[in-house]
Amino acid sequence: GQNIDQPTEMTATEGAIVQINCTYQTSGFNGLFWYQQHAGEAPTFLSYNVLDGLEEKGRFSSFLSRSKGYSYLLLKELQMKDSASYLCAVRDEAGGSYIPTFGRGTSLIVHP
Protein backbone atom coordinates (compact mmCIF):
# COMPACT_ATOMS: atom_id res chain seq x y z
CA GLY A 1 0.00 0.00 0.00
CA GLN A 2 0.90 3.63 -0.07
CA ASN A 3 1.07 4.17 3.73
CA ILE A 4 -0.24 7.71 3.58
CA ASP A 5 0.05 9.69 6.79
CA GLN A 6 -1.63 13.00 7.60
CA PRO A 7 -2.43 14.69 10.91
CA THR A 8 -5.95 13.93 12.03
CA GLU A 9 -6.92 17.43 13.01
CA MET A 10 -5.55 20.97 12.94
CA THR A 11 -6.88 24.30 14.14
CA ALA A 12 -5.99 27.77 12.90
CA THR A 13 -7.16 31.36 13.14
CA GLU A 14 -8.99 33.27 10.45
CA GLY A 15 -6.52 35.27 8.36
CA ALA A 16 -3.57 33.07 9.29
CA ILE A 17 -1.53 30.57 7.24
CA VAL A 18 -1.68 26.82 7.82
CA GLN A 19 0.41 23.98 6.41
CA ILE A 20 -1.03 20.47 6.20
CA ASN A 21 1.58 17.75 5.75
CA CYS A 22 1.31 14.41 4.01
CA THR A 23 3.95 11.68 3.98
CA TYR A 24 3.77 8.52 1.93
CA GLN A 25 5.66 5.39 0.91
CA THR A 26 5.44 4.04 -2.64
CA SER A 27 7.33 1.79 -5.03
CA GLY A 28 6.20 3.51 -8.23
CA PHE A 29 5.15 7.06 -7.37
CA ASN A 30 3.26 8.81 -10.15
CA GLY A 31 1.35 11.74 -8.75
CA LEU A 32 -0.07 13.26 -5.59
CA PHE A 33 -3.43 14.97 -5.27
CA TRP A 34 -5.08 17.19 -2.69
CA TYR A 35 -8.84 17.31 -2.32
CA GLN A 36 -11.06 19.39 -0.06
CA GLN A 37 -14.16 17.87 1.51
CA HIS A 38 -16.69 19.85 3.51
CA ALA A 39 -18.74 17.91 6.02
CA GLY A 40 -21.47 15.94 4.32
CA GLU A 41 -20.30 16.90 0.85
CA ALA A 42 -18.27 15.29 -1.93
CA PRO A 43 -14.51 15.85 -2.28
CA THR A 44 -13.43 18.58 -4.70
CA PHE A 45 -10.07 18.68 -6.48
CA LEU A 46 -7.52 21.23 -5.28
CA SER A 47 -4.14 20.35 -6.77
CA TYR A 48 -1.92 17.81 -8.51
CA ASN A 49 1.85 17.40 -8.16
CA VAL A 50 4.03 14.93 -10.01
CA LEU A 51 7.35 16.83 -10.11
CA ASP A 52 9.24 18.30 -7.17
CA GLY A 53 8.44 21.85 -6.25
CA LEU A 54 5.67 24.24 -5.41
CA GLU A 55 2.43 24.66 -7.35
CA GLU A 56 0.53 27.83 -6.49
CA LYS A 57 -3.14 28.42 -7.14
CA GLY A 58 -4.59 31.47 -5.49
CA ARG A 59 -4.63 31.13 -1.70
CA PHE A 60 -3.69 27.45 -1.95
CA SER A 61 -0.25 26.03 -2.76
CA SER A 62 0.96 22.44 -2.84
CA PHE A 63 4.54 21.26 -2.49
CA LEU A 64 6.12 17.92 -3.35
CA SER A 65 9.46 16.28 -2.55
CA ARG A 66 9.59 12.85 -4.17
CA SER A 67 12.89 11.89 -2.55
CA LYS A 68 11.44 12.53 0.91
CA GLY A 69 8.00 11.09 0.18
CA TYR A 70 6.53 14.34 1.43
CA SER A 71 3.97 16.90 0.39
CA TYR A 72 2.24 19.81 2.02
CA LEU A 73 -0.79 21.92 1.29
CA LEU A 74 -0.42 25.57 2.27
CA LEU A 75 -3.50 27.67 2.85
CA LYS A 76 -3.04 31.43 3.14
CA GLU A 77 -5.39 34.14 4.40
CA LEU A 78 -7.60 31.55 6.02
CA GLN A 79 -11.33 32.04 5.84
CA MET A 80 -14.04 30.39 7.93
CA LYS A 81 -15.23 28.54 4.82
CA ASP A 82 -11.85 26.77 4.67
CA SER A 83 -12.97 24.62 7.61
CA ALA A 84 -13.08 21.19 5.97
CA SER A 85 -11.25 17.90 5.64
CA TYR A 86 -8.20 17.93 3.37
CA LEU A 87 -7.43 14.64 1.68
CA CYS A 88 -4.03 13.65 0.34
CA ALA A 89 -4.16 10.97 -2.40
CA VAL A 90 -1.18 9.21 -3.94
CA ARG A 91 -0.87 7.16 -7.12
CA ASP A 92 1.52 4.22 -6.99
CA GLU A 93 1.80 2.42 -10.32
CA ALA A 94 3.99 -0.38 -8.98
CA GLY A 95 0.93 -2.58 -8.74
CA GLY A 96 -0.27 -1.60 -12.23
CA SER A 97 -3.05 0.66 -10.98
CA TYR A 98 -3.77 4.21 -12.12
CA ILE A 99 -6.10 4.82 -9.20
CA PRO A 100 -4.81 7.04 -6.38
CA THR A 101 -5.18 5.92 -2.78
CA PHE A 102 -6.62 8.44 -0.34
CA GLY A 103 -5.31 9.15 3.12
CA ARG A 104 -7.66 9.55 6.07
CA GLY A 105 -7.77 13.30 5.68
CA THR A 106 -6.92 16.21 7.96
CA SER A 107 -9.84 18.00 9.57
CA LEU A 108 -9.06 21.72 9.61
CA ILE A 109 -11.00 23.95 11.98
CA VAL A 110 -10.73 27.69 11.36
CA HIS A 111 -11.86 29.87 14.24
CA PRO A 112 -12.37 33.64 14.42
Next chain:
Amino acid sequence: DTGVSQDPRHKITKRGQNVTFRCDPISEHNRLYWYRQTLGQGPEFLTYFQNEAQLEKSRLLSDRFSAERPKGSFSTLEIQRTEQGDSAMYLCASSVGDISRNEQFFGPGTRLTVL
Protein backbone atom coordinates in the same frame (compact mmCIF):
# COMPACT_ATOMS: atom_id res chain seq x y z
CA ASP B 1 -26.82 20.88 -13.29
CA THR B 2 -24.03 19.30 -15.33
CA GLY B 3 -22.14 17.65 -12.48
CA VAL B 4 -22.07 14.04 -11.36
CA SER B 5 -25.41 12.92 -9.95
CA GLN B 6 -26.24 9.96 -7.75
CA ASP B 7 -29.51 8.37 -6.81
CA PRO B 8 -30.81 7.82 -4.22
CA ARG B 9 -29.11 10.25 -1.83
CA HIS B 10 -30.08 8.17 1.18
CA LYS B 11 -31.00 4.52 1.56
CA ILE B 12 -32.02 2.68 4.69
CA THR B 13 -32.36 -1.07 4.41
CA LYS B 14 -32.54 -4.14 6.57
CA ARG B 15 -29.69 -6.60 6.81
CA GLY B 16 -29.91 -9.22 4.10
CA GLN B 17 -31.69 -7.05 1.54
CA ASN B 18 -30.24 -6.11 -1.83
CA VAL B 19 -29.71 -2.47 -2.79
CA THR B 20 -28.81 -0.75 -6.06
CA PHE B 21 -27.37 2.71 -6.53
CA ARG B 22 -27.13 4.73 -9.73
CA CYS B 23 -24.50 7.21 -10.88
CA ASP B 24 -24.74 9.56 -13.84
CA PRO B 25 -21.30 10.99 -14.69
CA ILE B 26 -20.56 14.26 -16.43
CA SER B 27 -21.71 13.63 -19.99
CA GLU B 28 -18.38 13.68 -21.85
CA HIS B 29 -16.45 11.81 -19.16
CA ASN B 30 -15.40 8.33 -20.22
CA ARG B 31 -14.05 7.17 -16.85
CA LEU B 32 -16.20 6.37 -13.86
CA TYR B 33 -15.18 5.34 -10.35
CA TRP B 34 -16.95 4.01 -7.28
CA TYR B 35 -15.66 4.64 -3.76
CA ARG B 36 -16.87 3.92 -0.26
CA GLN B 37 -16.26 6.32 2.60
CA THR B 38 -16.88 5.89 6.32
CA LEU B 39 -16.69 8.57 8.98
CA GLY B 40 -13.19 9.84 9.59
CA GLN B 41 -11.70 7.97 6.66
CA GLY B 42 -10.76 8.91 3.15
CA PRO B 43 -12.60 7.44 0.15
CA GLU B 44 -11.77 3.77 -0.41
CA PHE B 45 -11.58 2.66 -4.04
CA LEU B 46 -14.05 -0.01 -5.14
CA THR B 47 -14.02 -0.19 -8.93
CA TYR B 48 -13.30 1.75 -12.13
CA PHE B 49 -14.73 1.80 -15.66
CA GLN B 50 -13.36 3.19 -18.87
CA ASN B 51 -16.38 3.50 -21.14
CA GLU B 52 -18.28 0.24 -20.57
CA ALA B 53 -15.25 -1.83 -19.60
CA GLN B 54 -14.59 -2.52 -15.92
CA LEU B 55 -10.80 -2.15 -15.81
CA GLU B 56 -10.05 -2.33 -12.10
CA LYS B 57 -11.68 -3.84 -9.07
CA SER B 58 -10.41 -3.55 -5.52
CA ARG B 59 -9.22 -6.79 -3.97
CA LEU B 60 -11.16 -5.71 -0.91
CA LEU B 61 -14.40 -5.81 -2.88
CA SER B 62 -16.61 -8.64 -1.68
CA ASP B 63 -18.37 -10.83 -4.26
CA ARG B 64 -21.61 -9.39 -2.88
CA PHE B 65 -20.74 -6.17 -4.72
CA SER B 66 -21.22 -5.82 -8.46
CA ALA B 67 -21.07 -2.83 -10.75
CA GLU B 68 -22.08 -2.27 -14.34
CA ARG B 69 -21.84 0.45 -16.93
CA PRO B 70 -23.66 -1.17 -19.85
CA LYS B 71 -23.64 1.68 -22.36
CA GLY B 72 -20.63 3.57 -21.14
CA SER B 73 -22.78 6.30 -19.61
CA PHE B 74 -24.53 5.76 -16.26
CA SER B 75 -23.40 3.08 -13.84
CA THR B 76 -25.08 0.98 -11.17
CA LEU B 77 -23.59 -0.50 -8.02
CA GLU B 78 -25.46 -3.39 -6.44
CA ILE B 79 -24.86 -4.81 -3.00
CA GLN B 80 -26.45 -8.19 -2.33
CA ARG B 81 -27.30 -9.55 1.12
CA THR B 82 -26.35 -6.32 2.83
CA GLU B 83 -24.52 -6.41 6.15
CA GLN B 84 -24.26 -3.75 8.84
CA GLY B 85 -20.63 -3.23 7.88
CA ASP B 86 -21.78 -2.03 4.48
CA SER B 87 -23.16 1.15 6.06
CA ALA B 88 -21.19 3.97 4.50
CA MET B 89 -21.30 6.79 1.98
CA TYR B 90 -20.94 5.47 -1.57
CA LEU B 91 -19.31 8.02 -3.84
CA CYS B 92 -19.17 8.05 -7.59
CA ALA B 93 -16.64 10.10 -9.56
CA SER B 94 -15.90 10.66 -13.22
CA SER B 95 -12.98 11.97 -15.23
CA VAL B 96 -11.81 12.58 -18.78
CA GLY B 97 -8.57 13.28 -20.56
CA ASP B 98 -5.07 12.34 -19.46
CA ILE B 99 -5.34 9.37 -17.09
CA SER B 100 -2.10 10.35 -15.39
CA ARG B 101 -3.55 13.63 -14.16
CA ASN B 102 -6.81 11.92 -13.26
CA GLU B 103 -8.69 14.90 -11.79
CA GLN B 104 -11.86 13.29 -10.55
CA PHE B 105 -15.21 15.02 -10.16
CA PHE B 106 -17.25 13.51 -7.36
CA GLY B 107 -20.99 13.19 -7.00
CA PRO B 108 -22.86 13.97 -3.77
CA GLY B 109 -22.89 10.34 -2.70
CA THR B 110 -25.47 7.82 -1.54
CA ARG B 111 -25.56 7.30 2.21
CA LEU B 112 -26.43 3.68 3.01
CA THR B 113 -27.63 2.63 6.45
CA VAL B 114 -28.05 -1.09 7.08
CA LEU B 115 -30.16 -1.87 10.14
